[in-house]
Amino acid sequence: MVTSSLTSGLGAGVSALHKQIKNNQQDKLSLAVPSIHSYTQTHSFSLEVKLKMVVKVYGPVYASPKRVMVCLFEKEIEFETVPVNLLTGENRRPEYLKLQPFGSLPVIQDGDYTLFESRAIIRYYAKKYKSQGTDLLGKTIEEQGLVEQWLEVEAHNFNPPANNLVLHIMFSPSFGITRDENLIKESEEKLAKVLDVYEDRLSKSKYLAGDFVSLADLSHLPFLNYLVGPIGKEYLIKERKHVSAWYDEISSRPSWKRCLEYGFPFEFK
Amino acid sequence: MVTSSLTSGLGAGVSALHKQIKNNQQDKLSLAVPSIHSYTQTHSFSLEVKLKMVVKVYGPVYASPKRVMVCLFEKEIEFETVPVNLLTGENRRPEYLKLQPFGSLPVIQDGDYTLFESRAIIRYYAKKYKSQGTDLLGKTIEEQGLVEQWLEVEAHNFNPPANNLVLHIMFSPSFGITRDENLIKESEEKLAKVLDVYEDRLSKSKYLAGDFVSLADLSHLPFLNYLVGPIGKEYLIKERKHVSAWYDEISSRPSWKRCLEYGFPFEFK
Numbered sequence: 298m299v300t301s302s303l304t305s306g307l308g309a310g311v312s313a314l315h316k317q318i319k320n321n322q323q324d325k326l327s328l329a330v331p332s333i334h335s336y337t338q339t340h341s342f343s344l345e346v347k348l349k350m351v352v353k354v355y356g357p358v359y360a361s362p363k364r365v366m367v368c369l370f371e372k373e374i375e376f377e378t379v380p381v382n383l384l385t386g387e388n389r390r391p392e393y394l395k396l397q398p399f400g401s402l403p404v405i406q407d408g409d410y411t412l413f414e415s416r417a418i419i420r421y422y423a424k425k426y427k428s429q430g431t432d433l434l435g436k437t438i439e440e441q442g443l444v445e446q447w448l449e450v451e452a453h454n455f456n457p458p459a460n461n462l463v464l465h466i467m468f469s470p471s472f473g474i475t476r477d478e479n480l481i482k483e484s485e486e487k488l489a490k491v492l493d494v495y496e497d498r499l500s501k502s503k504y505l506a507g508d509f510v511s512l513a514d515l516s517h518l519p520f521l522n523y524l525v526g527p528i529g530k531e532y533l534i535k536e537r538k539h540v541s542a543w544y545d546e547i548s549s550r551p552s553w554k555r556c557l558e559y560g561f562p563f564e565f566k
Numbered sequence: 567m568v569t570s571s572l573t574s575g576l577g578a579g580v581s582a583l584h585k586q587i588k589n590n591q592q593d594k595l596s597l598a599v600p601s602i603h604s605y606t607q608t609h610s611f612s613l614e615v616k617l618k619m620v621v622k623v624y625g626p627v628y629a630s631p632k633r634v635m636v637c638l639f640e641k642e643i644e645f646e647t648v649p650v651n652l653l654t655g656e657n658r659r660p661e662y663l664k665l666q667p668f669g670s671l672p673v674i675q676d677g678d679y680t681l682f683e684s685r686a687i688i689r690y691y692a693k694k695y696k697s698q699g700t701d702l703l704g705k706t707i708e709e710q711g712l713v714e715q716w717l718e719v720e721a722h723n724f725n726p727p728a729n730n731l732v733l734h735i736m737f738s739p740s741f742g743i744t745r746d747e748n749l750i751k752e753s754e755e756k757l758a759k760v761l762d763v764y765e766d767r768l769s770k771s772k773y774l775a776g777d778f779v780s781l782a783d784l785s786h787l788p789f790l791n792y793l794v795g796p797i798g799k800e801y802l803i804k805e806r807k808h809v810s811a812w813y814d815e816i817s818s819r820p821s822w823k824r825c826l827e828y829g830f831p832f833e834f835k
Contacts, residue, residue: 398763399723412711414718421711442681442690449683452721454668494667 353406355396356381356388357559360463360519361415362403366559367515368419370552373430376405378559384471416448419512433512440507447505447513454491458484459520466528468562485530492533492540499539503546514547518556521548622675624665625650625657626828629732629788630684631672635828636784637688639821642699645674647828653740685717688781702781709776716774716782723760727753728789735797737831754799761802761809768808772815783816787825790817 352369356362357378369376381387381402388400397404397413404413412418423433435441461484469476498505505513521544525531534544547553621638625631626647638645650656650671657669666673666682673682681687692702704710730753738745767774774782790813794800803813816822 398766399719399760410708410711412715414715414722417711417714417718420714421707424710425707438690438694439679441693442679442686445686445689446681446683449686450668453683491668497667 350408352376353379355379355393355404356383356402358562359383359402360523361401363519363522363556363559364415364516365403365405365418366556367518367550367552368422368433368512370555371431371433371515371550372422372426374422374426383562416452416512416516419516423512431510433510433515435506435509435511440509443506444511444513447511448516450505451513451516454494455488455517456520458488458491459524462488462528462530463520463523467523471562485533488530489533492537495540495543496537499543504543510547510550514543515552518547518553522557619677621645622648624648624662624673625652625671627831628652628671629792630670632788632791632825632828633684633785634672634674634687635825636787636819636821637691637702637781639824640700640702640784640819641691641695643691643695652831685721685781685785688785692781700779702779702784704775704778704780709778712775713780713782716780717785719774720782720785723763724757724786725789727757727760728793731757731797731799732789732792736792740831754802757799758802761806764812765806765809768812773812779816779819783812784821787816787822791826 352374354362354365354369354376355378357366357380359381362378366376366378381393383402387393388397388402393404394400396406396411399413401413403415403418404411405418412421419433427434433444435444461480464472464474465476465481465484468474495505502508504510521534525534525544535541621643623631623634623638623645624647626635626649628650631647635645635647650662652671656662657666657671663669665675665680668682670682672684672687673680674687681690688702696703702713704713730749733741733743734745734750734753737743764774771777773779790803794803794813804810
């Protein structure tokens, strides 16, 4: 299989085929090449070149792109990754800003289609491939509404204090942020209250939106991983019985373990 | 028509019917009452009582519930409103926290179904009634992906600085927040950069996700309304040709004008 990023070396014929299949990433085309003169004048042969457009995910070592990757693994969608180094400002370069005008991670490219904002990307793929891999949306419209609700809670209640803790405890020297002890304390208190609500919710259903795993659960994994790991706030999870069981369940999924193989901005054990 | 909130006065018979139709808000039932003795002993008559479950939206004077209401108007979904006063802490009362455990606005009740987080609610209704009223989701999955993307941009790029401006310029005395001039300056600068990206985007398509109005556009209206009105930052919109035309278009929709009739936390002209 020759993936899309390698096709440029195969000349104009392949490039034309590449264009033909741009809008259908599932296609596999065979290209018959009757003879290659530089190789042999006496034998013609056929060369099968399978072209497959795979999804490109930018910035795989960071947290938000991992939110996308864990869902792509669950949906059994093949992807390749493109490194982006925030420390050297690669996300502020003009070619990156053409893909993501705010200079944030992640962005995906899927043939001609470009999409940014991690929670938009995961909704897009969960819907596009609803019946492939794990269904992450819920069966009924009412279940889907609850998935949306808890995905929004992750974005607006869980993520802001978790993000403050990660930035100020782990990344402040690297990103030139002054470590703010008051903000750390305040964020920890806020997060504890949020997790109290989660504890109550998870005492009633195995996952946030009901008894099925969904985008809403998986979306928490990147920052939960920081909390229990390098920033030393594991107690926030472990002291809450149902939150702890939920975290153990979702973080032991093969999809998340495969994400961990892509490393972290500054490696930690 | 007798709406659900009025049925309690109609006695046990209606209450039983009320229960029967809880799961189907579209139903209209006729209740035959053979005679009402206190009215007349000599004439029996039939009284037609139409019961319809309508959506209840909590806190209509505030910004986030208006995000829901503008979409309900576009989708031609009937609703009633329930006042919630944040200044007197009605959102911290146990009965409210049963509906919305974080004490935030809005929350909706639709028969037995309760849903919170404004952007989850609007996605739910846009999907549930896709072919009723204005289609706010986009036709193809790719269009829908772009709606999700710009709805996320509204939530994560536009809203945080806009919210800071509104809180610190307009509401700081009422909510006991110390007005932070540095934060106001920083938020104004951030918002200007975000609107520069919008200006570029809106020079290429009439609306954010393409040439069709969507959840992504309407979701901006409550805070755009504060910016051009009481907090005096109209110039951020008016100095950008395409953003200004977009704002004029979406804010003149009848759906938004009907929202304005519900008033604001502290009335302004």
